Amino acid sequence: EIVMTQSPATLSVSPGESATLSCRASQSVGSNLAWYQQKGGQAPRLLIYGASTRATGIPARFSGSGSGTEFTLTISSLQSEDFAVYYCQQYYNWPPYTFGQGTKLEVK
């Protein structure tokens, strides 16, 4: 099983600034990585797939990068609606699909 580890667990950033979230895989997943956003009481929403491709309707301030075992989600010019929990997920080697434990992005 591929273990996904996200850091930090909580990130405090001011609106208008940028946020950088990290995700590490226990073995290479190539570019087979997705990022999801989850707001309180809501279902997760797909942001990024293929490590760097934005899903339909996702603003350009969201960008993903990385390959192999190290991945980054960058959110530039943070808006109020961006404060949420973010999960990475590998889909290279399944079952099982595995998710990181999440990073909570909160207002500083």
Add this chain to the structure above:
Amino acid sequence: QVQLVESGGGLVKPGESLTLSCSASGFIFSDYYMNWIRQAPGKGLEWISSISSGGSTTFYADSVKGRFTISRDNVKNSLYLLLSSLTVEDTAVYYCAKDAKNWGDYNWFDSWGQGTLVSVSA
């Protein structure tokens, strides 16, 4: 547009069973693998099961293997999850999710339902 609507959650006692349903619309249901993912209160996301487009192949997480059964009805555009021998550790919101592509081995989840809460308590 794609819509996934789960139902069937509720409060049950340990050892009891429950069947969850997911009604799908807005896409050709029979073309896509479908999945169940759960989230315990205050916790992260855990994939628990997937089923092939035709329903002949199923996959389970070790945590539910032998207790949960995934199935689908491509005529009714519906996905199901039978939860048996439930324990308090199965308390979670259960989401159904659609594979993004109808081909290939590498697939992410592009659409999720709103989830249905299963609470297991004596």
